[in-house]
Amino acid sequence: MEVLLLRHAQTAGNLERRYVGRTDEPLCPAGRAAATASGVDTGVALVYVSPMRRAVETAAIKFPSARQIVLPDLREMDFGDFEYRTADEMAADAAYTRWVDSGCTGPCPGGESPADFQARSCRGFAEAVEDATARGAARLVLVAHGGTVMAVMSRWARPVRSYFDWAVGSCGGYRARLDVERWPMAPQLTDATFIG
Numbered sequence: 793m794e795v796l797l798l799r800h801a802q803t804a805g806n807l808e809r810r811y812v813g814r815t816d817e818p819l820c821p822a823g824r825a826a827a828t829a830s831g832v833d834t835g836v837a838l839v840y841v842s843p844m845r846r847a848v849e850t851a852a853i854k855f856p857s858a859r860q861i862v863l864p865d866l867r868e869m870d871f872g873d874f875e876y877r878t879a880d881e882m883a884a885d886a887a888y889t890r891w892v893d894s895g896c897t898g899p900c901p902g903g904e905s906p907a908d909f910q911a912r913s914c915r916g917f918a919e920a921v922e923d924a925t926a927r928g929a930a931r932l933v934l935v936a937h938g939g940t941v942m943a944v945m946s947r948w949a950r951p952v953r954s955y956f957d958w959a960v961g962s963c964g965g966y967r968a969r970l971d972v973e974r975w976p977m978a979p980q981l982t983d984a985t986f987i988g
Contacts, residue, residue, distance in 0.1 A: 793924065793972050794931045795981060797945070798965035799938045800842075800850040801827035806962060810878050812846075813871040813903070819849045823962065827853040830963040838929065840920040842866040842936040850963070851935040858933070861923065865916030868937035872903020910955070913943035918979075925972050932970070941965055949981045964988050 802823035805812040819827065827850050836855040841847045843862045851860055874888055882888035887901050899905035904912075917934065924932040938960055945958035945966060960966070968981040 793921075793929065793970045795968045795970050796931070796933045796965065796987075797941045797968070798850070798854070798933075798935045798987070799941055799960050799962060800844070800846040800935060801830075801853070802962040803846050805876060808878060810876050811871040811874045813868045813875055815876045816845050818845045824849070824853060826963055830854070832856065836931070836933050838924075838927070839933045839935055840866065840923075841934070842868065842940065844868060844937070847935050847937065854935070854963075855933065861920075863916045863919055865912045865919065866934070866936040866940050869906070869909040869939045870900070870903040872900035874900050875903065906955075909939065910943040910947065913940045914947050916940070917944045917948075921970065921975060921979075925975070945981065945984065948979055949984050960986075961988070 801819050803812060803817045804820045805815060805817055807820060807822070831854065833855055834857045836858045839851045839855045839858040839860055841851045841860050841862055843864055844867055848860065848862070851858065874882060874891070891898055891900060897906055920932060920934055941960055942955050942958040946953065946955040949958070949968065958966070965987045966984045967987055968984040970981055
């Protein structure tokens with residue numbers, strides 16, 4: 793099965809370099825234009841999406857003929873007290889400094905830990921694989937968030953790379969292969985190529 797994992801287009805918060813997790817903002821005009829310019833595919837019948845507006849809107853632009861299946865576990869990380877703030881705004885915030893100094897591995901105060909977020913994202917992806925397999929799909933298209941893409945790729949892509957090594961920009965992502973028969977016993981994504 794071919795797998796296409798995409799990050800949503802830009803929002804106003806993305807342009808301002810804010811931590812945009814649970815904030816449900818729409819695409820900004822530049823994001824809508826970029827989603828269209830990055831290519832529209834009318835041949836996709838089904839797309840799995842995060843419930844966040846930015847993912848739903850991106851999927852509607854890029855795959856206008858597709859029916860969307862919303863999977864709640866594909867939403868972005870909840871940054872808690874850091875939500876919708878920039879690094880500059882939190883330069884004097886001791887909790888933020890501790891989180892960054894830890895390599896961003898600890899839980900965000902009032903939000904999720906990266907480990908919990910990654911486990912949730914991977915559950916959502918596994919649910920999409922199960923549904924696409926049951927439908928006999930030859931292609932799985934998913935539109936979610938940068939963190940979601942990084943979580944899925946760092947867990948299942950081969951060769952193995954660290955979480956941050958799979959970072960993607962807006963409308964970016966990866967195309968990969970998934971062996972449906974081997975997935976239940978040996979889940980992995982192979983032949984990954986970057987989509988920029």
